[in-house]
Amino acid sequence: MTTFIAVLYIISFALFIYGLMGLTGPRTAVRGNWIAAVGMGLAVIATLLTPGMTNWLLIALGVGIGVAVGVPSARKVKMTAMPQMVALFNGVGGGAVALIAWVEFRTTEGYAHEPAYVAIASLFAAVVGSVSFWGSNIAFGKLQELISGRPITLGKLQQPVNALVLVAAIVFAVVIATGGSAELLMIGLLVAAGVLGVVVVLPIGGADMPVVISLLNALTGLSAAAMGLALDNTALIVAGMIVGASGSILTNLMAKAMNRSIPAIVAGGFGGGTTVTSGGSGEVRPVRSTSASDTAIQMAYANKVVVVPGYGMAVAQAQHVVREMAKLLEAKGITVAYAIHPVAGRMPGHMNVLLAEADVPYEQLKEMDEINSEFAQTDVALVIGANDVTNPAAETDPGSPIYGMPILKVNHSRSVIVLKRSMSSGFAGIDNELFYDAKTSMLFGDAKSSVGEIVEELKAL
Template sequence: MDVLVPILYILAFGLFIYGLMGLTGPKTAVRGNKIAAVGMTIAVVATLLTVTHNWILIIVGLVVGTALGVPSAQKVQMTAIPQMVALFNGVGGGAVALIAWSEFRTTDSFSGEPAYVIVASLFAAIIGSVSFWGSIVAYGKLQEILPGRPIGLGRAQQFVNVALLAGAIACAVVAGLGGAAEIWIIGLLVVAAVLGVLVVLPIGGADMPVVISLLNALTGLSAAAAGLALDNTAMIVAGMIVGASGSILTNQMAVAMNRTIPAIVAGGFGGTTLVPGADDGVDRTVKSTSAADAAVQMAYASSVIVVPGYGLAVAQAQHTVKDMAKLLEAKGVEVKYAIHPVAGRMPGHMNVLLAEADVPYDALKEMDDINDEFSRTDVTLVIGANDVTNPAARTDPSSPIYGMPILNVDQSHSVIVLKRSMGSGFAGIENPLFYADNTSMLFGDAKKSVAEVTEELKAL
């Protein structure tokens, strides 16, 4: 076993990295996911080979975890993937926090343990607990169990957060000195839990994609620390891969929103309620259109860009959109899809959604690649996207999203927006695009509206 287990771990690490490389593109993402899953299976098997006792508990844990995880993953709707990711990520952080507590108990309050084991265990306990409870709050906001708007303590928020962090560190110092009562490690976990809740609660719904990515990175770092304490190479490597990739993704998401990570953690925007029609100097005349008129516009266009958003996910309209695009392409219309980095409620949400409908990968264009094409586009069809198409990000210095890179939808010759109502997006602010001279609104459920447009196209 002294030779076999390290060999299996090295094989698993190679598969982790190779699988992660596959996730860099939609064509290889599914294969990369499967490769990484094989690597994780090998790592689990290698770890089990080192187990000499507690087999009953391990088997029970595997059965319970499988019984809960597999059906949940199979039944979850595409619209609920962001909160599922948040929940699964949180469970990982919670597991790490419990491992740290167990390490404290089994080593008789860290008595005789090397300093690096103590520090790593306590670091894992704090970060794991923050990640678990922060992820639970993120899940609650995305699932709309909790309000999406920022919920905070005002000016006292940062003082309270710093005090809680200091309290968690103080508990860690006492617990790490050796011989401390168990109440100190419990206190550490509780204080860190409150910190996790109070850090995420003031963050608005519009910042949730970044929060999910950040919490994922924290879970990876806590897992790596726990692996260091347990002398488990698999946990160290896997945790560092998750932590590093999650950190890079978090930074990319923040850049895509023209925001800094400290500003988001300090309390983001989003989820507020702005009454449509408020006096902000914008002409509130809205032009409605019909499925028939929309079909005619697109059928006689040379190019159409589809901009998907969370509304498309809610309506499960991706397959209907694919059918409509096939009809347009049969009429000689070039159809492309513009993907904003933070469209939806998690990184890559729209890519996954459209891939599920077998939309050609080459038709999916990232924001930087397609923004210059809007001014040459005849018709842009916006389906449920709001904040990522809001021109106020370019034109209104007083807007909370001012400076955020957006899709230049308003520069198209004609814009058709599919929405249920004139309600604001997740950031809670009005979108002047809806009132622009070149914009028409097609109200209704996105799937039903696209289906009606498709039928009209067939009749042309």
């Protein structure tokens, strides 16, 4: 039986890695998810076959509740709410690890007679898992707009409070590891770690939220790996390390895409609501508006059109009508491409997922580094709800909070048409200089309705 369990684990790990490879592109992402899910199923079976496994009724009850809550939630969630679901589900994973660490503390009477590495790994998992759970819940609240997206800070006291709560969690862990067995110590550790998760994420603004979700996901993976080490569970160790490593790499890549360091993000992000007018003068500057009819005519006589999607497209659920518009343009012999910024939307790959759902050919999705050199040859750049990722202030205004952030250089196109409901700012809370460019026209209104009108105009041409 031991050999059989080991073989199941090896197969499941191979499926984890192979499934992860499939997530590198929209075409293979669904298949990759299914492959990884099969691997997780085998890992669960192997764990349940482990000698000494008891409480089958409790296990079945837990699995049943999880399936009853998780499956309907995942099936019914709208694509616009996917970031919130990712944050929430990730938090549940961290919370589960923290609870397992608590159970391990209770069943071993404070890790009495356990090797030191078991106590250290379990306490690390408890701290990190609790931070991930509560931090993910705050991220969910911000994304769901239950909590303000603006940074919520304690001012000058923010960093001292963060440090104090962290020290408290470490002190509880040290006391437990050196022989403390009172359950209040473990409760204190979990509470301190939970408060740390809350006070760290609250000051982070909406502009940094994609990076925060990725970072919390990595933390959950690391806590699971540590708990696997404490429990001598190979599946937890390997799966946790895969999640922790991939999440850490992704977090670093996204931070670089925003020209922000991870410590700077954790220390307090920016954005979320208040508009900061360029230059601080507060003057009202004129913009040029256009109509769906003029937009359709302009694109119909173009050679190349680049669509730049953002969170506004996601909110309006406009991806399908955008695809319909692109087909009409392609039928007229016009080249259509989609410019994808790494942090457009509210989670990694948000725009890729939406456009793949609308059956946009993968070849038309162009990453930032690839498409930026093509804007100079682009006749029309159609910006749909993207804001900060197209703001030229990132290159021209040293005083801007997004200065140095790599952007999609749509302002290099021959003409730019921006679809927005209003002149409101993006997550960073600053004016977009693109709106006032002489080459830019604004088409105000709901993105789905506006593109639908453009489609009808294109059909009539």
